[in-house]
Amino acid sequence: MAFKESTTIAHPPADVFSALVDEDFNRAVTEKLGGALVAFERQGELSGPVTLTMVRSVPVNKLPDAVQKFAGRFLGDKLSVEQHETWSAPGADGSRTGQLVVTASAAKASVTAEQLVLPAESGTEVQVTGTTECKIPLVGGKIAQAAEPRVGKVLARQAREVTAWLNK
Numbered sequence: 001m002a003f004k005e006s007t008t009i010a011h012p013p014a015d016v017f018s019a020l021v022d023e024d025f026n027r028a029v030t031e032k033l034g035g036a037l038v039a040f041e042r043q044g045e046l047s048g049p050v051t052l053t054m055v056r057s058v059p060v061n062k063l064p065d066a067v068q069k070f071a072g073r074f075l076g077d078k079l080s081v082e083q084h085e086t087w088s089a090p091g092a093d094g095s096r097t098g099q100l101v102v103t104a105s106a107a108k109a110s111v112t113a114e115q116l117v118l119p120a121e122s123g124t125e126v127q128v129t130g131t132t133e134c135k136i137p138l139v140g141g142k143i144a145q146a147a148e149p150r151v152g153k154v155l156a157r158q159a160r161e162v163t164a165w166l167n168k
Contacts (some may be wrong), residue, residue, distance in 0.1 A: 001132045003113075007159040010123040011166045013094035014046070017117050019162045021050050021087070029161045034059040038080070044087075052085040079104050085115075093119050100130070109134040128155055 009016050019025045027037040036057045044050035057078045082105070087098040095118045102111040113130025 002130070003132065004127075004129045005155045006125060006127040007155050008120055008122055008125050009159050009162050011163065013096065013117050013119050013124045014090065015166055016124040016126070016162055017087070017090070017096055018046055019165050020117075020158075021046075021052055021085075022165075025161075025165050026054060028165070029158075030056050030058075032161075035078075048089045050085075050087040052083070052087075054083045056081045056083070079106060095119060126155065126159065 021042055023037075023040045023042065026040060030037045037054065038057050039053070039055040041053045042050060043052075058081050060077055060079055082103045084101045085098050087096050090096055095116065098115040098117070100111070100113045100115055102113075104110070109132070111130055111132050113128050116125075116127040118125045118127065
């Protein structure tokens with residue numbers, strides 16, 4: 001299922017990006033949702049290209065209902081989610097382009113997306129375009145379809161969390 005979402009954060013792109021690739025920020029957000037940041041590796045400096053690899057343990061009860069029903073029966077209370085991000089160096093205007101792949105192998109589900117961090121009049125616009133996929137026979141399409149509308153909610157929450165983090 002394809003998706004396209006955007007949001008605005010009232011901070012400059014460099015600050016927003018710094019939060020998005022910060023281990024403490026990602027740990028705090030994950031723990032706030034009842035999960036755990038199991039692994040985090042960042043390569044590269046903020047002045048250039050950055051690559052991230054994260055593994056999170058996510059509570060199943062925070063997932064879409066269709067996923068909860070399947071996961072509760074077959075996967076238990078927690079789901080391991082791997083996230084790989086490859087970010088460009090900042091442009092002259094502070095913009096960045098990131099390629100994201102999020103995989104929940106046990107659920108045979110993945111999200112592939114491009115995320116843009118762009119300067120805007122009121123701070124930073126974050127745009128995400130991508131697809132969700134689930135390869136579980138018979139129910140995979142339903143699970144991917146249920147996950148797609150959640151992308152906007154996840155992006156809105158990310159914007160609130162980045163804003164709170166930067167306002168500290």
